[in-house]
Amino acid sequence: LAKTTQPISMDSYEGQEVNITCSHNNIATNDYITWYQQFPSQGPRFIIQGYKTKVTNEVASLFIPADRKSSTLSLPRVSLSDTAVYYCLVGDATGTASKLTFGTGTRLQVTL
Amino acid sequence: EAGVTQSPTHLIKTRGQQATLRCSPISGHTSVYWYQQALGLGLQFLLWYDEGEERNRGNFPPRFSGRQFPNYSSELNVNALELEDSALYLCASSLGGRGTGELFFGEGSRLTVL
Numbered sequence: 001l002a003k004t005t006q007p008i009s010m011d012s013y014e015g016q017e018v019n020i021t022c023s024h025n026n027i028a029t030n031d032y033i034t035w036y037q038q039f040p041s042q043g044p045r046f047i048i049q050g051y052k053t054k055v056t057n058e059v060a061s062l063f064i065p066a067d068r069k070s071s072t073l074s075l076p077r078v079s080l081s082d083t084a085v086y087y088c089l090v091g092d093a094t095g096t097a098s099k100l101t102f103g104t105g106t107r108l109q110v111t112l
Numbered sequence: 113e114a115g116v117t118q119s120p121t122h123l124i125k126t127r128g129q130q131a132t133l134r135c136s137p138i139s140g141h142t143s144v145y146w147y148q149q150a151l152g153l154g155l156q157f158l159l160w161y162d163e164g165e166e167r168n169r170g171n172f173p174p175r176f177s178g179r180q181f182p183n184y185s186s187e188l189n190v191n192a193l194e195l196e197d198s199a200l201y202l203c204a205s206s207l208g209g210r211g212t213g214e215l216f217f218g219e220g221s222r223l224t225v226l
Binding site (some may be wrong): 032034035037041042043044045046049052059087089092101102104 | 155
C-alpha cells in the first residue's frame, strides 16, 4: 500500500506561499498523486493531480521529483479562507493497489 | 451538472438499530466509494463499488455493507449500530477504470448513534 506521510499541522500568515510536502515511498507505477482540501463537516474537494514533474492550475502547483517518492503542494499567497485540512492521496484508477487510503492530512491555519 | 448527492444529511439512531445511507454519483461515473470520518479524524476507507460489484473493502466489520444499483447509485447499510459508529459518512464517485482515480465527494451524511 502506498502509505502517505504529511505534517500534522502548519501555520501561515495571509499573503505568504505555503508548501506542504507528502511522502509516499511505496508509490506504484500506475499511481497518481492527488491533493484534496477539506473544510469542517464538508466532503473533500479536489485541488490538483499529477503523475510526475510539475503541474499548475489556477489555485495551486504540484511538484513531483523524478523518483516520485514525495510531492509538494504549493499554495501561492494564501488567504484566511485557505484554512482547512489538506490531504495527499496516492492511488490508481482501479483503486486496488492502495484502496485509495487517505493519510492523516495537514491542518493549515492561516492568520492575519 | 449535479455533483455527488447524499441522503439523509443527518440521521439519529440508537444502539442496535440499523442505518441506511444513500449516494447518487455524478452522471457518467461508475465507481462509488464510501468513507467514514469520525469527528476530528481522517477519512477511513470503507467500501468501493464499480459497475455494480464490490471491488474492495476496508478494515471494517461485516455489519458494514452496501450495494450498487444498475444506475450506479449506492447504499451503505450499518447494522447493529454502536456508539463509535457516530461519524460523517462520505461518498465519492469517479470515472472508474477510465479515469485517473480523481474522486468527487458529496457533502456527507452525519450519523449520530445514541
